[in-house]
Amino acid sequence: MDPAELTPVAQDYLKAVWSLLEWVPDGEPAKASTGRLAERLGVGPSTVSEAVQRMSEQGLLVHEPYRGVGLTDRGRGYALVMVRRHRILETWLVQQLGYAWDEVHDEAERLEHAVSDRLVERLDALLGHPVRDPHGDPIPTPDGRVVRPDAVPLSVLDAGESGVIARISDADPADLRFLAGLGFALDVPVTVTARLPRRDVLALTWSCDGAQRGAEIGARPASRVWVTRA
Structure with a gap:
């Protein structure tokens, strides 16, 4: 899937929903609340509601009132591409450019919308195909597999x-x-x-x-x- 088919805002929403749900403990609802999504993205609740409604109509998100927001299979595919980009960029910034832990997230947020898949795969090879980013979050494989540690x-x-x-x-x-x-x-x-x-x-x-x-x-x-x- 090519994230260039989506707006940067849509890319951010899909990645944010994935990130909020990735480490949800087993047995808890696999839905992200609109409040947490607003906090994660730094926008107001009304902005989130409008975006979630629009992306639900596009077949990217599933929204159940009072239960939260989830990803469709199509939305999950795009989200994993963006998560992979973000975490490879974070790893590169730390290992090759000497960025600190708390600096890399915002820098990778800016870069991930501009880089090509070709560049991401070159960086992945340069780094030795890392399986986790500097914070320990697993890096999805090119075919969308994610191996999360039992933590x-x-x-x-x-x-x-x-x-x-x-x-x-x-x-x-x-x-x-x-x-x-x-x-x-x-x-x-x-x-x-x-x-x-x-x-x-x-x-x-x-x-x-x-x-x-x-x-x-x-x-x-x-x-x-x-x-x-x-």
Whole structure:
């Protein structure tokens, strides 16, 4: 599928819906609320409602009142092309140009509408065909396959449980900077040593540069970190 057939706005909506649904835990509804979609795209609810209605008529989205927004098979195909572009561009910006975690998302957002599929595949080959982006999100294959790690939010682990960091969400740049400052990175082992429910805080230990570190972090930044259980 060629995303050039769509407007940049439509491309953004399809990618945003995919991204909101990608890490929804099993058993939860696979629909994105219009409110979350508006927050993700930085626009007003009325703007989202109009766009969703238009894209539903085009056969790209499915909207069920009070249940949320999903992708049609056609919309999913376009979304995966845009997600692949975005994540390959993020990987290139970090690995080849030295961008920081919290800088790459907005830069890739601008570039993804302008690059050709040919350039994306050249970048993919240059990078050695990476399977995940700098935040741990899986990069769809050219034929649309996505292999998501069997990971859960760090915030759901009980005291004494351990895991290996598989993903750090880029939804909030401030949280990304905070976690990076602590030394959190992909493939780092981390252990929940205690849960402090009254303060909604987790006490953690993890490895960084060969040394053990420890800190207490709140539930929100902890929810940005996904781990595969040890």
